[in-house]
Amino acid sequence: MAEIRPVRFGIIGCAEIARKMSRAMSLTPNATVSAIGSRRLEKAVKFAADNNLPASVKLYGSYEDVLDDPDVDAVYLPLPTSIHVRWAVLAAEKKKHVLLEKPVALHVTELDRILEACEANRVQFMDSTMWLHNPRTRIMRDILSDTERFGAIQSIHSSSSFSPPQEFFEKNIRVKPDLDALGALGDAGWYCISAILWAVDYRLPTTVTSLPAAKLNEDGVILTCGASLFWEDNKIATFYCSFLAHESMDLAVHGSHGALHVTDFIIPFVEDSASFTISSRAGLGVEDGMHLGWDKTPEEIRVELHIPQEALMVQEFAWLVGHIREGGEAPDKKWPEVSRKTQLVLDAVDKSIALGYKPVEL
Amino acid sequence: MAEIRPVRFGIIGCAEIARKMSRAMSLTPNATVSAIGSRRLEKAVKFAADNNLPASVKLYGSYEDVLDDPDVDAVYLPLPTSIHVRWAVLAAEKKKHVLLEKPVALHVTELDRILEACEANRVQFMDSTMWLHNPRTRIMRDILSDTERFGAIQSIHSSSSFSPPQEFFEKNIRVKPDLDALGALGDAGWYCISAILWAVDYRLPTTVTSLPAAKLNEDGVILTCGASLFWEDNKIATFYCSFLAHESMDLAVHGSHGALHVTDFIIPFVEDSASFTISSRAGLGVEDGMHLGWDKTPEEIRVELHIPQEALMVQEFAWLVGHIREGGEAPDKKWPEVSRKTQLVLDAVDKSIALGYKPVEL
Numbered sequence: 254m255a256e257i258r259p260v261r262f263g264i265i266g267c268a269e270i271a272r273k274m275s276r277a278m279s280l281t282p283n284a285t286v287s288a289i290g291s292r293r294l295e296k297a298v299k300f301a302a303d304n305n306l307p308a309s310v311k312l313y314g315s316y317e318d319v320l321d322d323p324d325v326d327a328v329y330l331p332l333p334t335s336i337h338v339r340w341a342v343l344a345a346e347k348k349k350h351v352l353l354e355k356p357v358a359l360h361v362t363e364l365d366r367i368l369e370a371c372e373a374n375r376v377q378f379m380d381s382t383m384w385l386h387n388p389r390t391r392i393m394r395d396i397l398s399d400t401e402r403f404g405a406i407q408s409i410h411s412s413s414s415f416s417p418p419q420e421f422f423e424k425n426i427r428v429k430p431d432l433d434a435l436g437a438l439g440d441a442g443w444y445c446i447s448a449i450l451w452a453v454d455y456r457l458p459t460t461v462t463s464l465p466a467a468k469l470n471e472d473g474v475i476l477t478c479g480a481s482l483f484w485e486d487n488k489i490a491t492f493y494c495s496f497l498a499h500e501s502m503d504l505a506v507h508g509s510h511g512a513l514h515v516t517d518f519i520i521p522f523v524e525d526s527a528s529f530t531i532s533s534r535a536g537l538g539v540e541d542g543m544h545l546g547w548d549k550t551p552e553e554i555r556v557e558l559h560i561p562q563e564a565l566m567v568q569e570f571a572w573l574v575g576h577i578r579e580g581g582e583a584p585d586k587k588w589p590e591v592s593r594k595t596q597l598v599l600d601a602v603d604k605s606i607a608l609g610y611k612p613v614e615l
Numbered sequence: 616m617a618e619i620r621p622v623r624f625g626i627i628g629c630a631e632i633a634r635k636m637s638r639a640m641s642l643t644p645n646a647t648v649s650a651i652g653s654r655r656l657e658k659a660v661k662f663a664a665d666n667n668l669p670a671s672v673k674l675y676g677s678y679e680d681v682l683d684d685p686d687v688d689a690v691y692l693p694l695p696t697s698i699h700v701r702w703a704v705l706a707a708e709k710k711k712h713v714l715l716e717k718p719v720a721l722h723v724t725e726l727d728r729i730l731e732a733c734e735a736n737r738v739q740f741m742d743s744t745m746w747l748h749n750p751r752t753r754i755m756r757d758i759l760s761d762t763e764r765f766g767a768i769q770s771i772h773s774s775s776s777f778s779p780p781q782e783f784f785e786k787n788i789r790v791k792p793d794l795d796a797l798g799a800l801g802d803a804g805w806y807c808i809s810a811i812l813w814a815v816d817y818r819l820p821t822t823v824t825s826l827p828a829a830k831l832n833e834d835g836v837i838l839t840c841g842a843s844l845f846w847e848d849n850k851i852a853t854f855y856c857s858f859l860a861h862e863s864m865d866l867a868v869h870g871s872h873g874a875l876h877v878t879d880f881i882i883p884f885v886e887d888s889a890s891f892t893i894s895s896r897a898g899l900g901v902e903d904g905m906h907l908g909w910d911k912t913p914e915e916i917r918v919e920l921h922i923p924q925e926a927l928m929v930q931e932f933a934w935l936v937g938h939i940r941e942g943g944e945a946p947d948k949k950w951p952e953v954s955r956k957t958q959l960v961l962d963a964v965d966k967s968i969a970l971g972y973k974p975v976e977l
Binding site for chain 1: 631634635638665766769770772774776777778822824826827830841843845851853857859860862863867870871873874876878879882883884885886894896897898899903904905906907909913923974
């Protein structure tokens with residue numbers, strides 16, 4: 254294949270997270286920022302200045318202008334969830350590849366409209382779940398898949414929470430029913446669900462039951478909730494997500510022969526390395542016929558990163574786009590499926606809460 | 616108070632765990648092994664030889680003989696759960712203080728008979744949950760109680776599992792309906808429930824709901840199960856216990872201002888030290904307006920032990936017994952209450968499973 258030129262990104266919306274993503278695009282040889290669009294031109298101008306973007310980056314006072322720019326191959330959409338369907342569908346119709354912030358939609362019916370538009374227009378879709386692109390994730394995946402070392406997964410627990418200042422609960426889009434109606438479930442819970450599904454290699458659970466601990470704000474937006482997921486082979490997963498608890502990003506997976514723990518799976522403690530611990534075929538040691546400790550302690554595995562996980566995500570996305578554009582390949586189907594399954598479980602949790610914590614079959 | 620002479624223990628039953636406890640008694644200045652009783656004298660003789668017990672230790676071929684020995688102040692009962700009520704009540708009636716293996720009973724009605732007998736006969740009761748006596752536990756307790764450092768507990772997750780060889784499932788008392796009918800719930804689940812109640816300072820949850828993942832053997836003994844516990848202030852706890860998963864002893868507690876993690880809470884990896892990690896008021900760091908990592912990494916706190924946790928448990932028990940015997944004090948009421956609350960939740964989990972995973976109110 255001929256050398257692939259960098260994918261030119263348009264960023265639509267100047268949310269806080271766009272700053273990190275703009276940097277990620279600059280750290281990836283196969284991507285570049287081509288345009289910034291905001292509803293107000295001043296915001297786009299300020300964003301470009303704050304992020305030291307080169308003068309060649311085009312600045313627009315509307316989202317449409319970015320979509321109409323022939324020098325934009327792909328768009329990154331860090332918009333409130335409620336308007337994802339509108340802008341992602343339009344982007345696809347304008348033949349722009351779509352990198353969409355999570356949660357991708359308020360319901361899978363919305364996501365399906367987006368995915369159908371992407372498929373019909375032969376553009377790549379990926380949601381912006383960064384941790385899936387950390388090299389640590391690949392290494393953990395290999396361990397979980399190792400039947401000798403880890404065995405069959407028996408249980409999974411994940412927690413994602415943070416405790417923002419009071420201002421957040423008054424102003425942030427993530428607690429506004431017209432913007433991000435899924436609240437903590439969509440924001441923090443998305444990660445838990447993504448981690449659980451990732452761990453089981455994206456086999457959907459048969460039953461999802463919310464834990465009786467959902468707390469909603471006065472507008473009905475979820476501030477904290479949890480759920481159990483059950484598979485027919487008796488595997489169980491639980492998760493807890495919250496805007497009211499200390500920062501947490503826990504993932505614990507227990508298999509028949511191994512156990513894996515990570516406590517910073519979403520955003521690693523430090524940017525340039527990431528670790529987890531693994532126990533394999535460990536147990537209580539026997540000394541003079543007594544169990545006085547374990548026969549081995551968990552092993553810490555640390556991975557160095559040359560570029561941060563969000564840059565690796567951009568790189569992967571741009572690589573897929575490049576192959577479609579230059580190689581005539583079809584869009585990859587894995588990432589849309591990952592998003593859709595995550596959304597399906599998220600919807601089931603939401604429905605179970607609405608039903609008073611009744612089980613929801615998938 | 617005058618110097619307290621060591622509490623003289625009779626060990627009733629030569630289970631594997633008795634070996635560790637016999638050693639613990641030898642490591643504690645205020646305790647000593649005085650007698651061993653087994654249903655067959657040869658077993659008591661072999662136990663004494665295997666454990667290098669001094670010739671002064673009396674060896675009996677019946678449990679009753681230990682209870683009738685005037686040189687026995689207290690008994691340690693590592694017996695199958697189904698016969699706890701019989702022997703613990705009889706021990707109390709013979710004025711012997713009772714250190715009882717967990718799970719203490721098959722149902723709280725049985726435990727209440729034991730506790731009533733202990734109270735009526737002014738003898739100390741304590742169950743043999745060793746980890747509660749590790750100095751690490753006290754330090755973790757202080758952190759969880761620190762409203763500035765940890766804040767209010769929001770969620771707890773615990774896991775206790777091990778994966779024994781096939782022989783266990785055929786022969787071990789812990790999978791026999793006439794001996795330890797609660798199976799993994801009574802054995803491994805006891806620890807999870809004890810940890811959760813300990814974390815919330817023994818406030819009982821209002822609702823207990825089993826997770827839809829209980830697996831029973833053909834005799835109806837639980838091999839794996841889990842549950843959620845819910846408190847009126849919206850706190851939630853989940854746990855998972857299993858005989859079918861890799862060794863695990865996880866406890867994760869999330870508060871409004873802190874998070875605590877320990878992965879060997881039941882039996883520390885090594886005997887002479889124990890650690891946990893604590894995050895307090897940590898969050899995502901801000902660098903150039905971006906979240907590129909955390910503002911601080913969790914702190915590992917390690918505690919050195921001069922004698923193992925089971926010896927500290929024996930020491931505490933013997934200390935209480937000494938104060939009753941020499942100081943005329945009443946038996947301590949905390950430990951019976953700890954056992955009773957643990958049993959109440961355990962019963963609720965068992966009932967919820969029997970009801971097809973319906974919520975059980977406490």
